[in-house]
Amino acid sequence: NAGVTQTPKFQVLKTGQSMTLQCAQDMNHNSMYWYRQDPGMGLRLIYYSASEGTTDKGEVPNGYNVSRLNKREFSLRLESAAPSQTSVYFCASSERKEGNQPQHFGDGTRLSIL
Amino acid sequence: DQQVKQNSPSLSVQEGRISILNCDYTNSMFDYFLWYKKYPAEGPTFLISISSIKDKNEDGRFTVFLNKSAKHLSLHIVPSQPGDSAVYFCAASVAALGGHAGGTSYGKLTFGQGTILTVHP
Numbered sequence: 001n002a003g004v005t006q007t008p009k010f011q012v013l014k015t016g017q018s019m020t021l022q023c024a025q026d027m028n029h030n031s032m033y034w035y036r037q038d039p040g041m042g043l044r045l046i047y048y049s050a051s052e053g054t055t056d057k058g059e060v061p062n063g064y065n066v067s068r069l070n071k072r073e074f075s076l077r078l079e080s081a082a083p084s085q086t087s088v089y090f091c092a093s094s095e096r097k098e099g100n101q102p103q104h105f106g107d108g109t110r111l112s113i114l
Numbered sequence: 115d116q117q118v119k120q121n122s123p124s125l126s127v128q129e130g131r132i133s134i135l136n137c138d139y140t141n142s143m144f145d146y147f148l149w150y151k152k153y154p155a156e157g158p159t160f161l162i163s164i165s166s167i168k169d170k171n172e173d174g175r176f177t178v179f180l181n182k183s184a185k186h187l188s189l190h191i192v193p194s195q196p197g198d199s200a201v202y203f204c205a206a207s208v209a210a211l212g213g214h215a216g217g218t219s220y221g222k223l224t225f226g227q228g229t230i231l232t233v234h235p
Contacts (some may be wrong), residue, residue, distance in 0.1 A: 033223075040227055042118075042203060042225035044225070092157075103150055103160070
């Protein structure tokens with residue numbers, strides 16, 4: 001009954017360090033997403049993967065890269081962390097079929113960059 | 115350019131009363147709308163959704179109303195319970211072209227800023 005699992009839950013980085021946030025889902029969903037949540041701004045889409053083998057930029061992609069490793073896993077990488085990337089990061093997944101399908105979220109990774 | 119707006123940062127309601135959370139949008143291409151609930155240190159949890167072909171959808175104590183001409187939707191919680199205290203986000207998306215799972219915009223959600231609901235016992 002895991003749903004969407006994100007690791008790590010917390011991380012502190014120094015400016016310039018790199019890091020990969022991991023996300024895995026066990027619902028056999030085709031589509032996966034990465035969001036960031038900042039105070040007063042709701043959730044903003046960073047990157048998404050409509051299906052295995054494809055990735056596309058969202059609203060705020062600068063400073064990030066993603067990899068859709070397989071159908072289950074979608075990772076987010078910060079190559080050179082900056083203080084502006086301090087945020088809570090959420091991964092989500094959804095079905096991709098006719099009609100609209102809600103997204104299911106993990107519990108987030110809280111990232112601080114000093 | 116905030117395409118989805120929740121203009122009330124917070125709402126305080128007495129237990130048993132109705133809670134009404136509001137959301138406005140500007141993009142007329144949006145045709146699928148959702149409400150999510152979020153507790154501290156957890157991810158958002160899907161609550162209820164509505165397609166643009168409807169003006170109302172009900173699920174137990176939760177009802178979502180959509181007014182397309184006003185580009186406005188609202189979430190009604192009746193009766194409100196202390197366990198409903200959380201942050202509520204509205205979100206909107208553009209459906210796949212022709213109703214099929216295709217199109218570059220399919221499934222991408224645009225979120226509002228959230229409204230903190232506090233239900234007092």
